[in-house]
Amino acid sequence: MTAKNYTVSFVVDQSPTEVFNAINNVRGWWSGEITGATDRLGAEFTYAYKTFHRSTHKITELKPGKRVVWHTTDASINFVKDKSEWNGTDIVFDITRNGNKTELRFTHVGLVPTIECYGGCSGA
Numbered sequence: 769m770t771a772k773n774y775t776v777s778f779v780v781d782q783s784p785t786e787v788f789n790a791i792n793n794v795r796g797w798w799s800g801e802i803t804g805a806t807d808r809l810g811a812e813f814t815y816a817y818k819t820f821h822r823s824t825h826k827i828t829e830l831k832p833g834k835r836v837v838w839h840t841t842d843a844s845i846n847f848v849k850d851k852s853e854w855n856g857t858d859i860v861f862d863i864t865r866n867g868n869k870t871e872l873r874f875t876h877v878g879l880v881p882t883i884e885c886y887g888g889c890s891g892a
Contacts, residue, residue, distance in 0.1 A: 777873035784833035784863045787870050791836050791861045812841070820846050823854055836861040840878075854878070 780787065790796065792807035800821070804813030809830040816822045822844045829837035843854035857878030864871045 773875050773877045774879040775873065775875040777871055779866060779869045779871050781868075782870055784865055784870050787863050787872055788833050788836065791863075791872075792830075825859065828858075834863050 782790070794806040794813065794815075795802050798815060800815055800817035802813055802815050805811035806813045806827070807830075809827055812824060812826045814822065814824045823840055824842040825838035826841050827836070828839045829835055838859040840854045840857045840859065843857075845853055857876060860873075860875040860877060862873040862875070864873070
């Protein structure tokens with residue numbers, strides 16, 4: 769049996785385009801320091817929160833109104849033993865129109881219950 773990646777979804781009143789734009793405005797919703805572009809295919813950005821978390825992400829998919837994927841190229845999660853648990857993981861935002869609403873499904877591929885960060889990271 770394989771462990772399941774962390775996934776959560778919710779529905780909002782905004783259009784798929786508005787949701788896509790909001791995702792790419794990372795500074796508007798992820799608290800911490802962000803360096804680099806967060807809205808272009810192939811761009812890399814670094815996220816840091818105090819001394820607890822630092823990660824670098826490369827935008828590997830950018831389909832307007834449909835999907836955004838970040839590949840974590842380097843990470844240091846300082847509140848777990850294996851500080852590199854996020855290295856090589858993918859953060860996926862899938863956007864789907866659902867009637868007059870939009871569903872956003874967030875999946876962190878590689879963030880699974882068998883790693884230490886799962887408990888603290890999945891609730892954030």
